[in-house]
Amino acid sequence: MLDAPCGYGRLSLPLARRGAIVVGVDQSAELLAQAEKDCGDLPANRLKYLRHDLRAPLPEGGFDAAFNVFSSVGYGAESDDLAIFKTLRDAVRPGGRVLVDTAHRDLVAARFSRGAKPAQRLAGGTLIVEEPTFDPISGRVNTTWYWSGRAGQGHKSASLRLYTATELVRLLQSAGLRFLSAHRGCSLEPFRAEGPDLGGPIALLTERA
Numbered sequence: 001m002l003d004a005p006c007g008y009g010r011l012s013l014p015l016a017r018r019g020a021i022v023v024g025v026d027q028s029a030e031l032l033a034q035a036e037k038d039c040g041d042l043p044a045n046r047l048k049y050l051r052h053d054l055r056a057p058l059p060e061g062g063f064d065a066a067f068n069v070f071s072s073v074g075y076g077a078e079s080d081d082l083a084i085f086k087t088l089r090d091a092v093r094p095g096g097r098v099l100v101d102t103a104h105r106d107l108v109a110a111r112f113s114r115g116a117k118p119a120q121r122l123a124g125g126t127l128i129v130e131e132p133t134f135d136p137i138s139g140r141v142n143t144t145w146y147w148s149g150r151a152g153q154g155h156k157s158a159s160l161r162l163y164t165a166t167e168l169v170r171l172l173q174s175a176g177l178r179f180l181s182a183h184r185g186c187s188l189e190p191f192r193a194e195g196p197d198l199g200g201p202i203a204l205l206t207e208r209a
């Protein structure tokens with residue numbers, strides 16, 4: 001399986017522990033260093049990590065499945081996301097599956113309509129507050145996270161392109177992937193645009209055409 005991007009190996013590691021042969025790819029040296037550290041005694045033929053910008057084709061292929069989860073698209077322009085989807089498409093074998101799980105525009109618009117300012121307290125006690133603004137023309141949410149806790153305080157900003165489910169499916173199809181089904185996040189539950197979060201995160205299952 002190809003976990004791309006894999007971040008600090010949040011999913012690569014448990015999947016490899018359950019018996020999958022996993023390659024995790026990310027462009028962040030810092031996150032990969034953490035992932036490598038957590039590998040324990042798993043041999044490289046079960047789990048390995050690769051530093052790579054997913055907008056460029058990968059040096060290896062033939063994967064049964066690839067997944068891009070936890071809102072890992074939208075950092076750059078639409079052409080960047082198309083390039084990433086093409087990389088995933090080319091990396092799986094014919095008939096191989098590609099799963100994309102992400103926030104989408106309706107979900108975020110629904111939160112904005114309630115004036116919600118997401119806040120969360122981490123296990124160590126640090127409080128994180130997010131202050132997003134949404135530009136409906138570019139379809140981008142520009143957000144700043146402020147945190148404060150025993151370890152200190154700070155802030156960081158990011159901009160994310162939010163797609164509607166329709167736009168996401170089109171983008172995946174443009175990358176040569178056939179749409180199979182839509183799920184409520186990484187679950188087997190079908191995606192339904194209902195409830196206060198209009199369905200929550202969407203996971204789109206596709207296959208290499």
Ligand SMILES: C[S@@+](CC[C@H](N)C(=O)[O-])C[C@H]1O[C@@H](n2cnc3c(N)ncnc32)[C@H](O)[C@@H]1O
Nearest residue numbers: 005006007010026027028053054055069070072
């Ligand atoms: C929200 S994190 C999710 C990581 C992982 N999928 C997870 O579920 O924990 C997004 C990740 O995307 C990576 N990323 C963003 N653009 C990338 C690119 N063009 N190539 C490789 N990694 C990228 C970042 O370094 C970051 O680790």
